[in-house]
Amino acid sequence: METKSRTEYSAMNTTVAVISRMTAILMGFVTRVIFTHTLSENYVGINGLFTDILNVLSLTELGAGTAITYALYRPIAEGNIKKQQQLMKLYQTFYRGTAVCVGVLGLALIPFMDVLMKNRPEVEHLTFIYLLYLANSVLSYLLVYKRTLIEAHQMNYVVLIYQTGFLVLQDLLQIVVLLTTGNFILFLLMYLMCTVLSNVCISRKAEKLFPYLKEKEKERLPVEERTGLFRNIRAMMMHKLGTVVVNNTDNLLISAFVGVVSVGIYSNYYLLIGSVRQVLDQVFAGITASVGNLGATENQGKIREIFETAFFIGQWLYGFAAICLYELLNPFVELAFGRQYLFERSVVMILCINFFINGTRKAVLTFRDSMGLFWFDRYKALAEAALNLVLSILLVRQYQTLGVFIGTFLSTILTSVWVEPFVLYRRRLHLPVHRFYLRYLLYAVCVGAVWIVTDLVCGLAEGSPLTVLLIRLPLCVVLPNLLFLMAYGRTKEWKRVLERLRRIEWVRLHRGGM
Secondary structure, three states, X not given: OOOOOHHHHHHHHHHHHHHHHHHHHHHXXXXXXXHHHHOOHHHHHHHHHHHHHHHHHHHHHOOHHHHHXXXXXHHHHHOOHHHHHHHHHHHHHHHHHHHXXXXXXXXXXXXXXXXXXXXXXXXXXXXXXXXXXXXXXXHHHXXXXXXXXXXXXXXXXXXXXXXXXXXXXXXXXXXXXXXXXXXXXXXXXXXHHHHHHHHHHHHHHHHHHOXXXXXXXXXXXXXXXXXXXXXXXXXXXXXXXXXXHHHHOHXXXXXXXXXXXXXXXXXXXXXXXXXXXXXXXXXXXXXHHHHHHHHHHOOHHHHHHHHHHHHHHHHHHHHHHHHHHHHHHHHHHHHHOOHHHOOOHHHHHHHHHHHHHHHHOHHHHHHHHHOOOOOOOHHHHHHHHHHHHHHHHHHHHHHOHHHHHHHHHHHHHHOHHHHHHHHHHHHHHOOOXXXXXHHHHHHXXXXXXXXXXXXXXXXXXXXXXXXXXXXXXXXXXXXXXXXXHHHHXXXXXXXXXXXXXXXXXXXXXXXXXO
């Protein structure tokens, strides 16, 4: 199998990932608009609620995926096939156990549905609908683990091509179902079928790329290696808990304290914000395996330089996107879904601020996870989860939906924003962390200033939602980037970005085809 350089793999993964996510966003948006106009608000709310319930249940995965992926980087760099076989066998065992746990816990929640829903909606076959969501999650765990080996080999683009193809097929089938029958259960069955087919095809592709996956490896990992791996899994379990509580309990709290209809309104914003996040996240997903290889083979100076460049790119991309979302979300939602699905500007503001803050963490998290540092900030995740729940519950009573998102903002600022870079700088980069904090503050001030200027200019647009959208869109695309270029044009980080862009040999990306 022909190999490529880290730069080539990163460019290939990132390019395919961005195209894939943009395709998925376009198809998902069309499906969502038809879904919203075909079915009632109750179904929109149920979709968001059940998805978050299953994301919470995914805690049973214990973070084994990230820990084992990290463990694969060195054996892959050294060409140690036996070690890869041992790790994949262990991974298979973990995921089979996860599937059983998710299934059992998911069934155990059925008697408590009334507690999770304030003003339970009048929807037929609600329990069966929930079981379909649960089945989709359980079957995914049984089939998904082999794709990790493809990703660890810096070939995530292979997985994305399969996933995008089946996602487009799923959306087309769901659109046909909605327009011809309006049957929500049949809509979910299309989702279930395409998920299973996608995972089966990716699994077979992994076996074709790496035939040794089908060989029986009887030897287990040495005791000392299993001990280190389980240590990392315990740490990732804590991180998984923090991530799930912070990111996937918003719908549960809104449902329990405000109502299922409000969950439906948030689901539309979550779809749009999440779609943009997924595209930008692919920039970092595309370099994750390359960063793992970097940590296994390169010196400290090289690692530090690439991290600083990645952080610079992240704050620019997520800052620009946050500004665009704030200016464009409400006119877009009103135009696409209707005025009844609008949030107040204060809610949109805090959603976009949270989006930016989490985006600026991507570079730190990519380097932390790819270099196996998750043990050192494991308690941070628990503190963040506890703060998020307590603050959100306290604030939701007075500020309703806005209070939930303020709680998320405060818990992140008080923990992750400063702890994660502290661990990375102390344990891997070996530099004083105050340099990072100062850089972060300067970037945040710059983004804030650009945000204010852009908002003042965009505020001049008046008229119908379509008119406002058409006027603001070009302003949001051009103005923030122009102001960022003026602010950063002379910095060493910007010069590094330009240098790397020049070094990418696009012709070699297509060598041998995909």
